[in-house]
Each structure stands twice: as structure tokens, then as C-alpha cells.
Amino acid sequence: MAQDEPAPKPTVLVAGAGAIGGFYAAVLARQGCDVDVIMRSDHELVSARGITIDSATLGDLSFRPRQVLRSAAECRMPPDYLLVCTKVLGSLDPVAMIRPAVGSHTVIVLIQNGVEIERPYTEAFPDNELLSSLAFVAVSRVAPGEVRHKAYGHLVLGSFPSGVSEAARRLAAMFEAGGINCTLSDDVVTARWEKCVWNAAFNPASVCGGGLDTAAMLASEEGEAIIRRAMNEVCATAAACGHPQREGLIDDHIAGTRRMPPYKTSMALDFEYGREMEVEAILGNVVRAARREQVSAPTLETLYGLLQMIGAARDAGAGRG
Amino acid sequence: MAQDEPAPKPTVLVAGAGAIGGFYAAVLARQGCDVDVIMRSDHELVSARGITIDSATLGDLSFRPRQVLRSAAECRMPPDYLLVCTKVLGSLDPVAMIRPAVGSHTVIVLIQNGVEIERPYTEAFPDNELLSSLAFVAVSRVAPGEVRHKAYGHLVLGSFPSGVSEAARRLAAMFEAGGINCTLSDDVVTARWEKCVWNAAFNPASVCGGGLDTAAMLASEEGEAIIRRAMNEVCATAAACGHPQREGLIDDHIAGTRRMPPYKTSMALDFEYGREMEVEAILGNVVRAARREQVSAPTLETLYGLLQMIGAARDAGAGRG
Numbered sequence: 001m002a003q004d005e006p007a008p009k010p011t012v013l014v015a016g017a018g019a020i021g022g023f024y025a026a027v028l029a030r031q032g033c034d035v036d037v038i039m040r041s042d043h044e045l046v047s048a049r050g051i052t053i054d055s056a057t058l059g060d061l062s063f064r065p066r067q068v069l070r071s072a073a074e075c076r077m078p079p080d081y082l083l084v085c086t087k088v089l090g091s092l093d094p095v096a097m098i099r100p101a102v103g104s105h106t107v108i109v110l111i112q113n114g115v116e117i118e119r120p121y122t123e124a125f126p127d128n129e130l131l132s133s134l135a136f137v138a139v140s141r142v143a144p145g146e147v148r149h150k151a152y153g154h155l156v157l158g159s160f161p162s163g164v165s166e167a168a169r170r171l172a173a174m175f176e177a178g179g180i181n182c183t184l185s186d187d188v189v190t191a192r193w194e195k196c197v198w199n200a201a202f203n204p205a206s207v208c209g210g211g212l213d214t215a216a217m218l219a220s221e222e223g224e225a226i227i228r229r230a231m232n233e234v235c236a237t238a239a240a241c242g243h244p245q246r247e248g249l250i251d252d253h254i255a256g257t258r259r260m261p262p263y264k265t266s267m268a269l270d271f272e273y274g275r276e277m278e279v280e281a282i283l284g285n286v287v288r289a290a291r292r293e294q295v296s297a298p299t300l301e302t303l304y305g306l307l308q309m310i311g312a313a314r315d316a317g318a319g320r321g
Numbered sequence: 322m323a324q325d326e327p328a329p330k331p332t333v334l335v336a337g338a339g340a341i342g343g344f345y346a347a348v349l350a351r352q353g354c355d356v357d358v359i360m361r362s363d364h365e366l367v368s369a370r371g372i373t374i375d376s377a378t379l380g381d382l383s384f385r386p387r388q389v390l391r392s393a394a395e396c397r398m399p400p401d402y403l404l405v406c407t408k409v410l411g412s413l414d415p416v417a418m419i420r421p422a423v424g425s426h427t428v429i430v431l432i433q434n435g436v437e438i439e440r441p442y443t444e445a446f447p448d449n450e451l452l453s454s455l456a457f458v459a460v461s462r463v464a465p466g467e468v469r470h471k472a473y474g475h476l477v478l479g480s481f482p483s484g485v486s487e488a489a490r491r492l493a494a495m496f497e498a499g500g501i502n503c504t505l506s507d508d509v510v511t512a513r514w515e516k517c518v519w520n521a522a523f524n525p526a527s528v529c530g531g532g533l534d535t536a537a538m539l540a541s542e543e544g545e546a547i548i549r550r551a552m553n554e555v556c557a558t559a560a561a562c563g564h565p566q567r568e569g570l571i572d573d574h575i576a577g578t579r580r581m582p583p584y585k586t587s588m589a590l591d592f593e594y595g596r597e598m599e600v601e602a603i604l605g606n607v608v609r610a611a612r613r614e615q616v617s618a619p620t621l622e623t624l625y626g627l628l629q630m631i632g633a634a635r636d637a638g639a640g641r642g
Binding site: 205207208209210211212213215216217219220221222223225226227229230271298299301302303304305306308309310311312313315316 | 526528529530531532533534536537538540541542543544546547548550592619620622623624625626627629630631632633634636637
């Protein structure tokens with residue numbers, strides 16, 4: 001009988017199978033999906049041995065992708081779901097990166113930080129379904145082909161620009177079955193802004209002084225005041241863009257941060273390790289939205305200017321070396 | 322005949338005979354003044370050997386102070402001029418530092434950075450004459466008791482809060498005779514704000530990212546824009562305090578900075594070497610003046626908040642160590 005026959009599992013291609021991509025790829029692989037990955041680094045190693053994943057909550061998630069591709073051009077069969085899990089960086093052209101692997105039926109899923117990051121996809125693939133998702137997860141690449149999942153894992157997922165499609169429900173169900181709490185949101189853009197209220201304030205500030213942790217940023221009244229001012233400016237910008245944030249969000253963000261042990265933001269870690277930072281997705285897009293909507297955002301403007309200075313210093317340093 | 326008899330040279334005590342204090346002390350000593358110094362560090366060495374000063378423009382200025390004091394309490398005869406040349410730091414109580422050496426005739430001379438730094442002196446020594454001065458000099462301590470003067474040396478000097486007293490003229494004449502260009506200003510507070518327009522913008526920004534040079538800060542449009550915004554806010558604050566700045570000052574500051582080879586500000590160097598920074602004199606006092614005068618200064622507020630965060634991170638680091 002039809003209801004006893006399991007539906008065939010969808011095929012999945014993960015672009016950017018680093019820590020986050022590798023982790024969620026593993027969850028889907030354990031659910032029986034055929035999972036291919038595109039990896040720029042660690043390609044040989046992962047082809048030979050797969051990805052080793054040690055999860056604090058889900059145990060050993062190590063798996064062997066069906067195929068390990070160097071680029072989307074090597075993809076012979078467009079997948080049902082194409083998960084884009086790279087950082088959002090100026091040096092990466094997301095459309096070029098995935099174009100050869102996008103078929104007419106392919107659902108593109110962004111699991112990335114930032115706001116207003118969807119446009120390149122809607123412009124390049126106007127006929128493909130697009131899901132937008134936020135990951136709340138503490139995961140890191142500890143060695144080539146080795147990922148450690150330390151905590152959390154929650155996803156917020158919805159159709160872009162709004163709604164919850166059947167494809168979104170199906171993907172969420174697979175994540176849930178794999179032990180990942182996955183909240184379906186019919187207004188994922190507002191959820192993106194909500195996360196960005198935290199990110200656009202704490203991430204840039206944390207790079208100043210060479211890498212500050214959350215405790216240092218909240219230790220002084222003056223420090224907390226500018227975090228709050230930055231958050232207020234993000235909220236005002238979100239509201240002007242049609243995505244008003246709930247009352248009390250800023251207090252909750254501050255209180256929640258105080259409850260956690262001091263930690264460094266992803267941007268502070270990227271800075272310390274000399275890696276490219278997600279400046280534009282997390283802050284630049286907010287600043288540009290504020291300018292477009294004529295929202296006053298002097299705190300964000302200042303942080304953005306400082307990050308440009310830091311970038312220029314890095315470029316000059318790289319030029320010297 | 323009286324006019325052939327040289328007037329006796331004034332006695333001078335220099336509090337904080339570091340690089341700047343040592344340099345200007347040497348100039349006055351070469352003019353025949355009896356110069357005593359208060360030194361917290363390098364006391365033994367300087368007592369034994371004097372201060373070695375190699376000047377790019379004035380040659381060998383090495384000299385032996387008449388007395389090397391550990392503190393003002395050791396001063397037996399209040400000087401005619403008491404030059405305060407320390408950095409303006411939260412950890413230093415300037416009044417306590419000099420009180421035992423201030424006689425009724427003593428003229429107190431501040432050769433320091435920042436704005437609104439005079440009040441502790443006018444409150445503690447209301448009957449003493451106070452001169453306020455700005456040094457434009459590139460000088461550094463290269464070893465204990467050893468100072469290198471690399472360039473410049475110009476002083477701006479005036480009575481506080483305004484005017485040019487006879488004592489100011491006399492001191493300026495001695496500096497001029499010693500090869501130091503010394504501009505007498507009957508509005509030295511406005512001159513202080515003018516220098517602070519540069520300092521309050523570039524110094525705090527330069528600490529971000531772990532220490533930026535002037536080229537990195539001006540490399541991007543966004544970077545230059547926040548430097549200009551910060552400078553505009555200092556100008557607006559100065560004007561509200563009754564010290565309007567001249568038209569074109571900001572353009573001149575930016576153009577002048579671009580003409581020089583890239584360099585790190587004093588605050589960036591203090592940050593890098595783990596030394597206390599002059600945050601309050603250079604920025605905190607401007608921010609407080611803006612609040613008092615109800616001038617909008619969001620760029621300066623942001624920079625100030627970031628410097629508080631950086632200070633907190635350092636304190637936490639020191640606590641760990």
C-alpha cells in the first residue's frame with residue numbers, strides 16, 4: 001500500500017561543507033539522503049575518509065558523502081535541495097559558485113548569517129524555490145575534515161520572502177527526525193533581522209581592540225550603552241524595511257548574553273585567525289538598508305567605518321608580506 | 322647698569338620628566354635655568370648620569386638636572402615655574418603629585434594633551450598663575466634616561482583661561498632662545514580644542530583592530546567619513562563651549578595627515594605596549610562636554626564606548642595574569 005512505501009529521500013548538495021555545512025549534511029545523510037558536498041579545501045582527505053564529526057548532543061555523526069566535488073561544475077545531476085552554507089564573503093560569488101548545479105526542480109536553501117543576502121539568488125534563479133534559514137549552533141572545524149559540534153543546533157527555516165512551502169516542511173521534518181530542532185517561520189526575514197540585532201552590534205564591536213569577548217563588551221555602562229544603541233538602530237532599520245521587532249528584544253539579547261559564559265564572536269575569531277570577516281552580510285547590508293530607508297544609524301555607521309579601516313590595514317599588511 | 326645685568330634665570334621643576342618633559346627641561350637647562358625633575362622611574366640612573374637627549378634638530382641636549390626628586394615632597398624650595406609634563410591618566414592625581422612643590426609665587430605650566438584638563442589645578446591652586454600649553458613634538462624614550470627627539474618641537478602657550486601674562490612671555494622667550502618655536506596664544510583653550518579635533522578622532526579609531534596607522538584609517542571612503550564625522554562633532558562641541566574652530570580646519574587636518582608618512586598615534590602605541598591610554602583627556606572630556614552642552618556626538622560616543630570595552634578587556638586580562 002502506498003502509505004507503507006517510504007517516499008524516496010531527496011538528494012542533497014551542500015556548497016561550503018565547512019563546520020556548519022558538514023554538520024547539517026551529516027544529519028541529512030543519517031536520515032538516508034544522498035548527500036554530495038562541494039569542498040574547496042580538504043578535498044582529497046574527505047574523498048578518502050569522509051567527514052569526521054563529533055557531536056556533543058548527537059554522538060558520532062561522521063559520514064562519507066556520496067560524492068566530494070571540487071566545484072559545482074562537477075555535479076552531474078542537479079540535487080533536490082542545494083544547501084548554501086558558506087560564509088557570506090566579498091571574495092565569494094555565490095551565484096557563480098552554485099549555478100552549474102542548479103536544476104529546474106532544485107530548491108536552494110541558504111543557511112547563512114546576515115540580512116538582505118537573498119537578492120543574488122532571486123535574480124539569478126527567479127524560477128527556483130528559495131528557502132532562507134538561520135543556524136543557531138556552536139560548531140567548529142578542528143582539523144582538516146574534522147568538525148566538533150559543541151552545543152545548540154537549532155534552525156529557523158522559511159520560504160523567501162515569506163510563507164512555508166511544502167519543500168520547507170519536508171526539509172524541516174528531516175532535520176527534526178535527525179535530532180535538530182527546526183522552527184518553521186512564515187516570516188523568516190523578520191527572524192533574520194532579529195538575529196542580526198545581536199550580530200550587527202556585538203560582532204563589529206568585538207573586533208575592536210583586537211578581539212573582545214562578550215564580558216568585556218558589557219563590563220562598562222558606556223560599553224553596554226553603545227551595544228544597546230547599535231541594537232536600537234538595527235531595530236529601527238528592520239521596522240523601516242517592514243520587519244518590526246518585538247518589544248523587549250534588546251533587553252532579552254543583553255540578558256541572554258550576560259547569562260552565557262564570556263565568549264568571542266565569530267567575527268572576533270575570524271579577525272584573530274586572519275580570516276575574511278562577514279562584514280557586509282552582518283553590518284554593511286544593515287547600514288545600506290538604513291541609508292536607503294533614511295533611518296539614522298550613527299553607531300552602526302561608526303562601527304562600519306572602523307571595520308573598513310581594519311580591512312584596509314589587513315590588506316596593507318598582506319601587501320607587505 | 323641695570324640693563325646690562327642679566328635677570329636671574331627662573332628656577333624650574335619638571336613633574337613627569339619622561340620624553341616630553343625631559344626634552345623641554347633640557348632646553349631650559351641649556352638656557353641657564355636651574356632645573357629640577359621629579360621622576361618616578363629611572364630615578365637612580367638619572368641621578369647618576371643625567372638625561373641623555375639626542376635631538377634631530379638641536380643636537381646633543383643631554384643634561385644633568387640640579388636635583389632628581391622621587392616626588393614633590395622632596396622639593397625644598399618651590400620653583401618659579403612648575404612644568405607638568407605627565408600624560409593625563411586616570412591613575413595619576415595631578416594635584417597630589419605637585420602640591421608640596423607649589424609655592425605662592427609658583428607658575429604652574431601644563432604641557433599636556435586634551436581639553437578641559439585645567440580644572441583640578443584652578444580648584445586646588447586658585448591663587449597661582451596657570452599657563453596651559455600644547456606640544457607638537459615627536460620625541461620618545463628609547464631607554465631608561467635616554468630620549469630621542471625626532472622632529473618638530475613647537476609649543477603653543479598661553480595663560481588660562483585666556484590672555485598672555487608676563488610669566489608666559491618670559492617662558493616663551495626662553496624656549497625661543499633655546500631653539501623652540503613657541504607661539505603665544507591669548508586663547509589657548511581654543512588651540513587645545515583645535516588639536517583635540519585631530520586627537521579625539523584619530524587616536525581612538527587607531528586603537529581599533531589592535532592598532533591602525535593613519536594610512537589605514539584614511540584608506541577607505543567609509544573610514545575617512547567617520548574620521549570627518551568625529552571631527553565635526555568635536556568642532557560642534559568646541560563651538561558650544563565658546564571655542565568655535567576656524568573654517569577649513571577639518572580639511573586641513575585630513576590633508577595634513579595624508580601628506581605625512583603613515584604613522585601610529587600615541588594612543589595606538591600606548592595600546593600596543595600595554596600602557597595606560599589618555600582616553601579621558603582626549604576623548605572622555607569631549608564626550609562629557611558634548612553631553613553637558615547637549616551637542617549630538619554619536620560618533621564620539623561610539624568610540625568612547627569601544628575604548629571602555631577595550632579597557633575592560635585589559636583589566637580582565639591583567640586580573641588573569
